[in-house]
Amino acid sequence: MGTEKITGIVLKEKEHGESSKQIFVLAKQVGKICLFAKGARKPKSKLLAATQPFCYSDFLVFQGRGFHSITQGESIETFYEMRTDMDRFLYGSYLLELVERTSQEGMEQDDVLELLLRTLWQIAKRKDNPRLCSVIFGLKFLQYSGWMPDMECCAVCGAKVSEVSYFSALAGGAVCTTHSESGSPISKGAIKAMEYVFHNSGQAIYRFRLSQEVLEELEQLVDASLQIHMNVKLKSKEFLDEPFF
Ligand SMILES: [Zn+2]
Known part of the structure; x- marks a missing residue:
């Protein structure tokens, strides 16, 4: 319980009740977090700009039991x-x-x-x-x-591929000419x-x-x-x- 400052980018908004919304923010040092923005859909709400998707904002958040509620919000960059x-x-x-x-x-x-x-x-x-x-x-x-396709050896048989011309997203890398059917030309x-x-x-x-x-x-x-x-x-x-x- 208490108040904390959160800085992040609004990924998604979800209507809540008549005039409020929930927003999902990717926040610095926090990761994804769901914040409740009371009254943020009212045209005159002070939270209107800062809680829009794309917006990179500073939020002052009250942490209750099982929820986070925005008390103040200020956009740093709206990406309008x-x-x-x-x-x-x-x-x-x-x-x-x-x-x-x-x-x-x-x-x-x-x-x-x-x-x-x-x-x-x-x-x-x-x-x-x-x-x-x-x-x-x-x-x-x-x-x-953690995805790092191997572009040197065939992802199916492991043979060295001197000149890559086929790639398989499923196998996760280059494939040799013998296994070209497992991939697509690249x-x-x-x-x-x-x-x-x-x-x-x-x-x-x-x-x-x-x-x-x-x-x-x-x-x-x-x-x-x-x-x-x-x-x-x-x-x-x-x-x-x-x-x-
Ligand atoms: Zn192969």
Whole structure:
């Protein structure tokens, strides 16, 4: 019991009663935490801005028995640009859902928090391609989760692969030509991009561009790997994969 300060990014909101809501926040040194925001849906609520999804905020939280209630909230960065463009909004929502669905309450994930903040910054402020940023996020996120595909030996038989041209998300790495049926073709561009993201950190991981073809290839690889290794298939992603007519 008592009051504590929590800083984090709002991943999700859930209506509660007439005018309140619950928010799920990925917080610094805390991990995912559910906070109750009383009256936050009232148009004049002081908590209105700070409790919106995408918002990076400071919260003063009263810790009761089995619940956390926000007494004060102040946004540090609203990332409002995420809401002014459909692509930015859809890919951004996908990132929030991915983190929300894969994180456990009370497990610190400061590396993921930093990655999410940086990625939103690239999309919102630098106006980088949101699709590419999401793929980069996915690769780094998989790496933080312990996923490290072996690109030197076949993931099926263990034989050394001198020139990788097939990859299996299921087996978790390159596959030799004998076991090419277990995987899909992978281009040199996709391998290079993947290794670049793995071996760099911070702002540097966003510093490259891809052709549309390689981007799509890498996106499929990331989606398949997330599905297999983290057991997530996201609603927001299904919407993104639908063609817009
Ligand atoms: Zn093999």
